[in-house]
Amino acid sequence: MIHALKVMGDYVQDKTESSFLSQVVENPNSNGKYNTVLVVLFNNDAELKYQEIQMEEFTKKKLDKYAYVYGNPRGGDLTPTSKITKLESTYSRIQRPLKKLVNKIKKQDELNQEEETIIEIFNLFQDEELKDKIYQELEVISYDDNAVLTIALQENDQIKYVGDFNKFTESLLDNYEKGFYFKKSYNKAEKNSVGKNNKCYICSKEKDKTYGYVGTFAFYTLDKPGFTTGGFNRGESWKNYPVCSDCARTLDLGKKYLEENLSSRFSGINYFIIPKTIFASETETEEMFEILGDLEDKKKLSLEKENKKSLSGSQNDLFQMMSEFKNYVNFNIMFYEEINSAFRILLYVEDVLPSYIQKIFAAKDKIDKDELFVNLQGKDGPFKLSFTFNTISNFFYVNQRGKQDFTKFFLEITNNIFSEKKVSYDLLINRFIYHIREKFINSQSYWLDNLKALQILKFLNKLDLLNQNGKEEKSMPTVDSEYKKNIVDFLDEHNDVLNSNSKKLVFLEGVLAQKLLNIQSSERDGSNPFRARLNGLKLNEKIIKRLYTEIINKLEEYDKNYYKQLEELIADYILESNLSEISNNEISFYFVTGMNQANKFNFQKSEEE
Numbered sequence: 001m002i003h004a005l006k007v008m009g010d011y012v013q014d015k016t017e018s019s020f021l022s023q024v025v026e027n028p029n030s031n032g033k034y035n036t037v038l039v040v041l042f043n044n045d046a047e048l049k050y051q052e053i054q055m056e057e058f059t060k061k062k063l064d065k066y067a068y069v070y071g072n073p074r075g076g077d078l079t080p081t082s083k084i085t086k087l088e089s090t091y092s093r094i095q096r097p098l099k100k101l102v103n104k105i106k107k108q109d110e111l112n113q114e115e116e117t118i119i120e121i122f123n124l125f126q127d128e129e130l131k132d133k134i135y136q137e138l139e140v141i142s143y144d145d146n147a148v149l150t151i152a153l154q155e156n157d158q159i160k161y162v163g164d165f166n167k168f169t170e171s172l173l174d175n176y177e178k179g180f181y182f183k184k185s186y187n188k189a190e191k192n193s194v195g196k197n198n199k200c201y202i203c204s205k206e207k208d209k210t211y212g213y214v215g216t217f218a219f220y221t222l223d224k225p226g227f228t229t230g231g232f233n234r235g236e237s238w239k240n241y242p243v244c245s246d247c248a249r250t251l252d253l254g255k256k257y258l259e260e261n262l263s264s265r266f267s268g269i270n271y272f273i274i275p276k277t278i279f280a281s282e283t284e285t286e287e288m289f290e291i292l293g294d295l296e297d298k299k300k301l302s303l304e305k306e307n308k309k310s311l312s313g314s315q316n317d318l319f320q321m322m323s324e325f326k327n328y329v330n331f332n333i334m335f336y337e338e339i340n341s342a343f344r345i346l347l348y349v350e351d352v353l354p355s356y357i358q359k360i361f362a363a364k365d366k367i368d369k370d371e372l373f374v375n376l377q378g379k380d381g382p383f384k385l386s387f388t389f390n391t392i393s394n395f396f397y398v399n400q401r402g403k404q405d406f407t408k409f410f411l412e413i414t415n416n417i418f419s420e421k422k423v424s425y426d427l428l429i430n431r432f433i434y435h436i437r438e439k440f441i442n443s444q445s446y447w448l449d450n451l452k453a454l455q456i457l458k459f460l461n462k463l464d465l466l467n468q469n470g471k472e473e474k475s476m477p478t479v480d481s482e483y484k485k486n487i488v489d490f491l492d493e494h495n496d497v498l499n500s501n502s503k504k505l506v507f508l509e510g511v512l513a514q515k516l517l518n519i520q521s522s523e524r525d526g527s528n529p530f531r532a533r534l535n536g537l538k539l540n541e542k543i544i545k546r547l548y549t550e551i552i553n554k555l556e557e558y559d560k561n562y563y564k565q566l567e568e569l570i571a572d573y574i575l576e577s578n579l580s581e582i583s584n585n586e587i588s589f590y591f592v593t594g595m596n597q598a599n600k601f602n603f604q605k606s607e608e609e
Helices: 001-014 020-024 062-068 087-093 094-105 113-126 130-141 166-178 232-238 245-260 281-304 317-322 354-368 389-393 407-418 425-441 445-462 482-494 501-523 529-537 539-558 564-576 586-594
Strands: 038-043 049-057 147-155 158-161 183-184 189-190 195-201 208-210 263-266 269-279 330-341 342-352 376-378 379-383
Touching: 001 245, 001 269, 001 281, 020 062, 020 166, 020 245, 020 389, 038 130, 038 158, 049 130, 062 158, 087 094, 087 130, 094 113, 113 130, 113 147, 113 166, 113 445, 130 281, 158 232, 166 245, 208 245, 245 269, 245 281, 245 501, 269 389, 281 317, 317 354, 330 354, 330 407, 354 445, 379 482, 389 407, 389 445, 407 425, 425 445, 425 529, 425 586, 482 501, 482 564, 501 529, 501 539, 501 564, 529 539, 529 586, 539 564
Parallel strands: 038 147
Antiparallel strands: 038 049, 147 158, 183 189, 195 208, 263 269, 269 330, 330 342, 376 379
């Protein structure tokens, strides 16, 4: 991970040849809503004086010149460049860093021309009459959206912005680098961690100074003794992970690149992809540079495509892009969360090959075309159900308020899928029926949830990742009519999930139960009291056998038993099945699946054949 960040940082520096300042400054218009810059312009051609308010359009090309870095609400930003919130407070805000810098300059024995100019600009702001004049001019300027406020100096027909003053940039860079060796903890204990004349962990070179707080990602905290070499002496933390100034900057640049280019959301969870090359170390950096360039190109093309395939359900899905590589590169996938600036790895999957991602997409494509999931009727018209990992997370309540969180199990399944390990069939069935049963009891629609559950089982079977044990021997029932043949053909078509006589038995009984409920609802103005006999979908072998006779008796009572051949098939499966070999949750799940698929069995009424 750290090595990959170093390579990414080197790549950015090689690609852009950006200055160190570019790494430090921030974009005040990152949200696209601060498109105007108001410049309080001073002139120093003869004597230093206020000239005017200059309004210009924001451009990224001037980020180094604006030199914006957010500070904090009380202390102001780190330079005299701020985003305008309320004009009065922002006008005061840009003067605070100016005052801090002037106080620092005045402690020096000798001043250069630039330092004297900065003091003069500050003194002009102390003139109440001039300060009010500038504010009033700012007040009457109209602009669309929001604006940034900064200062500049015109000198010899050239304008010097904040970032053109060495003193401001030095202050920024010093403050940035300070974060690598200085920490203030919650109890206000301050400590520097600087090693001298030792080897950098990253580049393995002897350096005059190495720093101890180069966190990059806050995997550990130095406020806890167990994480710190030498116990609780945080000043000695450089011994734990010594990093030189150059490598610290490069790692930080790599982190920003990773966050901006190789990160996205996956079923409500943040993740990174980290490419790895299989080439020897002497050519690795060169190959990684090419891979990162290819990733950028593929990402642009992927985002431009309409109806883009997605595994994650996110618009910015990185998996399609990963699948387009050959196996000379593989990927690590890191799922993580950040809470109160602490970085927590939830799951780290290593060495995922592009060819395997292609295999996952092929399984997805095949399942998406299954007749169970196309031409579905919704309130807005026909639609098809496409598999993503959100289909799985739907049953594990990932980041869902008011629900018990089963994220741990979802991540376990995700890990097994990407690592080509078997997924627990029992875990899935238990989650499926728990979720569906809750909706059934509360009279909520569970039709789509049941389809999603079937889609998951079919997807995992396609990848041969489902660990089902104790499969029964399958035998063919007596097929002596077109009606029965249609039913058996359906069962055979979906034998990837209906893969035992017991499952087929409870599935068909679920179909029969739904046929009765439909008739009852029609006869009783929407009421179907037989629903209460389904025991809240908490079914077992005894209940299944009871329901079979009860359903037939009810159909006879209504004089609408159109399903005698279906009943004969169920009777055949009763003789050929051993329900004790499947769990009660399986019985409940395949029964409700039959109820859900009852509309597929609208053949000619069997008693009329």
